[in-house]
Amino acid sequence: MSNTRTESESAAEDRAPAGRLRSTAEAIGGFLRRVPFAIGLAVVLVITALVTGTFFGPATADTLAYWAAGVITTFDLGHWWSAFTALFVPADPFQLVAGVILSVVLLGVAERLMGTARAIIAFVVTGVIGLAVGVLIQWLGSNVGEWWATSTAADSTLDPLTGIVGALIAATAFMGALWRRRVRVVTLAFILIFVLYDGDSSNSYRLIAAIAGYLLGALLARNAALLKPSRASHRERRTLIATIIAVTAIGPVVALINGSGLTPLASASYLYKDELPDLSALIDKCNDSGAAITETCRQQLVLVNNNGFGMLVLSLLPVALLLLAGWGLNNGRRFAMWLAIGVNLAILLFAQASFEVSQAIADLTSNDPSVLDLGEFLVWIIAGGLLPLGLIILLLLNRREFAIRSPRRALGRFWLTVGIAFVALAAVYFVVALLNITSYYPVATVWDIVIDTGKRFVPAHFVSASGTVIITDNGFAFIVHQIVGILFWIVFIVAAVILMQKSRSRATPEDASRIRELIRRDGGGTLGFMATWPGNLYWFAPDDRGAVAYRVINDIAITLSDPICSDADAEDVIRGFVAFCDANSWTPVFYSVHPQYLPVFESLGWLHMSVGEETLVHTKGLELAGKPWQKVRQALNRGIKEGMTTVWTTWDELPLSTVAQINAISEEWVAEKELPEMGFTLGGMEELKDPEVKLMLAVDPDGRMQAVTSWLPVYRDGVPIGWTIDFMRRTDESMNGIMEFLIASAALHMKESGAEVLSLSGAPLATKPLAAGQSAPPPTVMTRLSEFLANTLEPAYGFSSLFRFKAKFNPDYETISMAYPDPIELPTIGMAIGKAYLPQVSPKEAVALVRTLTK
Structure with missing residues (x-):
């Protein structure tokens, strides 16, 4: 057989030339043309x-x-x-x-x-x-x-x-x-x-x-x-709902600036007028009307009482709270959901009172004598409540998207802080008002002061015009009247921001930093970098000899791949984590572990079963030559002929136009599927943004991105010696074979940079092909279960077709297993792993999944 390589094989060795992404300025210039x-x-x-x-x-x-x-x-x-x-x-x-x-x-x-x-x-x-x-x-x-x-x-x-x-x-x-x-x-x-x-x-x-x-x-x-x-991804649904809440927050600002009062929700703008009656003259006028205060006097007292800088700022309180809620909703916070519901519920409950009062004042102050008849008044009241009611329903229907809860201790500190602030400021106002009770008009009683104290913390257009309206001409009392509500809500907002930065089930920043240091030191295997993903908790061995990343679901502590430690410390780390779980009454399960750790579990008396095959390509001396590489080589050569280039980069280095393209490609992929997104060992958009993760992009001759892959580092002694693929997306209009082109280009780039291994990650529930002359082992209960799950899930998620795609790269196969202590708990373990992969499945998605599985 000749050692002479064909021209096409030589061309395949030269990966697609490194390209560059269009800058934002170039993109704008091309757009304008x-x-x-x-x-x-x-x-x-x-x-x-x-x-x-x-x-x-x-x-x-x-x-x-x-x-x-x-x-x-x-x-x-x-x-x-x-x-x-x-x-x-x-x-x-x-x-x-x-x-x-x-x-x-x-x-x-x-x-x-x-x-x-x-x-x-x-x-x-x-x-x-x-x-x-x-x-x-x-x-x-x-x-x-x-x-x-x-x-x-x-x-x-x-x-x-x-x-x-x-x-x-x-x-x-x-x-x-x-x-x-x-x-x-x-x-x-x-x-x-x-x-x-x-x-x-x-x-x-x-x-x-x-x-x-x-x-x-x-x-x-x-x-x-x-x-x-x-269909939208979970992240996109959060973003859209947060945007809707934030946009609706600007409504009161629009009403105050416009001041027309021509809509159901704008009528409160009549409470704030540029031309107000003088208080002394108003009091004299109202006194001349006799013992009983006329409705006209009362309405003018409401106008004076609810103006001033403090009352204007307090009237914008729903704006501030809804913007705060929008920020929290975008981050998936459950507290933000309840805050948004609470604000809209208040708007809904007080809509009628606000509308009645402000409309009466509109009749008093407007040059237009026309008023609403009863039927139209009722229609406007209903219309005014539809928006907040619709937002409340929207939030409740999507409550699963906002699952991040604050720790109970942090929640307790929040309510304690807010409670102390309210009591202290209410006491200040009440004492000041009581000491100056003779300065109020009309003559005020102690009970009137009590009621007015509560009103100081509520937007004026909600309740301040209800009941007895009292106003003071004492300068100091008036200043306190203006500021106590503002001070309280500043405390509330600051405390809420602090609260929504804390999580009940997430690792601390210190833990996240420690786990990265250990991964750089000990590697953690080809899947080890997944330990850094959000949602994981960490157990650290004494003296930081190792660590385990895990998630607790239904009292099942599921680890993510191998323990992060040296080979010499592996047994001690595994036994230490098992003891930690036992102390917490959790059942430990090691998921996606590699063969070298199975003897440790066997010594513990545990069982293990295959949950997939990892496909590995060794990049040292890699040559895309011969018939086994023909399909990959064809895709690579085609891309080169069509002018495709590749970019090896990170998220932080991307221009804004490319970031937008990646977001669009990802959402297009999600929209095409009715099935729920999977997580756990499958990363998404958030995982791309890690500065240690590399991106390999395919770019066409016009500078537009055609496909994107992400690569997780595999460390040894602080140096990346390999990369594991995670995220793969392409545009619908991309070249046939674009993924083969991109992965082959990445493999050749890794070869040039000195990397040792490229992992195409695990293929869940897959079985490696048998070697020539090798017979399949006798089936067991576990292998039958694995085969049943693989056949059942294949129509939905195409694990087998993905496994066949990876086989094009002539990989070595390494079985990844699940080790567990007790077969009796397999049903519970299966449910926990299912929830780890599908943490936010909605009823609609569940129906779609069942429909797909039963076709």
């Missing part, structure tokens, strides 16, 4: 602003009458074209700046995804529908006397953002699952908040345009399935 319509619209907005005069100030009456959409212009004056022209003229300089920026950014995104022709269609169609249908609804409502429609019938709207929003939502049909979901949720949440808390006509038009864009996008993409919500 591909969005002529978006840039053109921005230029048109500048030109029309100069022509109509809105470049220098608000639109004049003549400009509005001819170009703007509205009941008067579109219907009464018959300017039918205004539903089109209003999309191209900014109303004022501020809208011009916003229109230019949003045209380039948002409409540019839509154009980049859909193409210029579709972007033009989407902008015009959704914009015209939003304006025309919105004006029609206002015209119909004003004709029947509906309060909102009547109040806004005189509005004239110039708003390019209506078409931009509609085009953006239409373009989500051309996005991957991640950004399609994010853009739809965030955009609609923002629009709804402005509709519910502002009430301006243009916000309603944008909402209609967004709905039109949602339907038009599916039509343009010719895929009705895009109207259905796609």
Whole structure:
């Protein structure tokens, strides 16, 4: 046989050339070159602003009458074209700046995804529908006397953002699952908040345009399935829910800034007015009215009582608490879930009282004498409660996503701190008020002071106008009146932030640092770096001679692969951990351990069974030559011919555009599966971000990423001597064989860098192929169980097909086993391991899994 290597084999030795990722600046430049319509619209907005005069100030009456959409212009004056022209003229300089920026950014995104022709269609169609249908609804409502429609019938709207929003939502049909979901949720949440808390006509038009864009996008993409919500990962669900909660938090700010009171949730803005009656004059006026205080006097007392810096800040308390809850929800905190539910429950319970009081004050202070009739008043009360009620239901339905609980001791310290702060500040206010009781108007009793003390800690629009309203003209008492509530809630928020940084079931930062040091020193095997993943707890042997990473589920302490220690200390470390579990009444189970440790378990009288095969490629002297490497070599050569390059990097070194691509690829992969995500020995997005983890990326000639793999280090004496694959994702449009190309390139890179071994990780429930002439051992109860599980789970997770894929790399096989002390506990152990792999399975996912398994 000739030793001469073929040309193709020699080419395969030269892995794909190292490439580079596009910088953010390059990505922006490439983006701008591909969005002529978006840039053109921005230029048109500048030109029309100069022509109509809105470049220098608000639109004049003549400009509005001819170009703007509205009941008067579109219907009464018959300017039918205004539903089109209003999309191209900014109303004022501020809208011009916003229109230019949003045209380039948002409409540019839509154009980049859909193409210029579709972007033009989407902008015009959704914009015209939003304006025309919105004006029609206002015209119909004003004709029947509906309060909102009547109040806004005189509005004239110039708003390019209506078409931009509609085009953006239409373009989500051309996005991957991640950004399609994010853009739809965030955009609609923002629009709804402005509709519910502002009430301006243009916000309603944008909402209609967004709905039109949602339907038009599916039509343009010719895929009705895009109207259905796609499945999200657990991490993404947390992010979306946190975003929704945070976005809804800005509603009261919108209401206070706008101050129109044209919506169910904006009416509390009437409690805060720029022009207030003088207190002394108000008291004299009310005294002149006789012994009984009139309703008019009482309402004006409410206005004075609830103004001032302290009361204004306290009115924004729900904003601060919901933003705090959003931060905690994004981190999976259970306390944040209950905080968000509590705030929305308070908003729901106090909505009617707030609306009644503020609407009465609106009647008193508004120049518009129109008031709601009883039927519409009830409709608005119901509408005001729908948003908080919907958020409460959303949080409760997704409570499994927020499973991180705070330690009981930390929770106790939180409530003690909050309780002491409340008692102390309430006592200060009560004593100061009691000492100055004669300065209050109307004449106050001790009971009135008690009630007023409680009101100081609640937003003014909730309860401060209920019961007897008393106000003081004493300067010091008034200052205390303003600040005690603010001080209490500052203490609450700071204590809550500290609480949500503590966990009941996570290792301390000190433990995490110690385990990394031991892994660098002793290695822990090819799967050892998984011990650093979130969710693990650690037991350390005396003098740090070794450690074990584990999780406790249903009193089963499941370890993650081998003990982290030297070979000489292995037996002592294993026995020490077993004794530790016995002291805690836990059943220890060593999962995914390698063959060299099995004699230790046999000496303990334990049983063990195979749970998979690890596939190892030795990179020293690796050559992709000969027939066994043909398929891998073909994929590698094809990638090189198509201009593919590879990048060996870390997460922290990635430009933002690449981070976004990886997030999108991962979410697209999750969205395509109805089945629950697996964890435990299978890493996800969070594990990619570790600075010690390497990424190998496949990049096409245009600089776009086609596939990503992550590699966990295998240490010896502080130096990486091998790498274990974990995360593998590719785009739907990637080259056939992209994963073979990427793994082969990684193997050759490792060979060049001096690494000794590449592990393709374990193949769960797999059995290595028998050697020639070798017969299978006689079946046992355990092997039958393993075979049954493998056959059952194969339709759902494709373990066997993954194992066959890894076989392309001609690996050596090493059996990984589960060692356990008592076969009677196998059912409990099986359930615990199942929960470790599927910790957050929802009822819907469980049904999907069962349906897949029974096909």
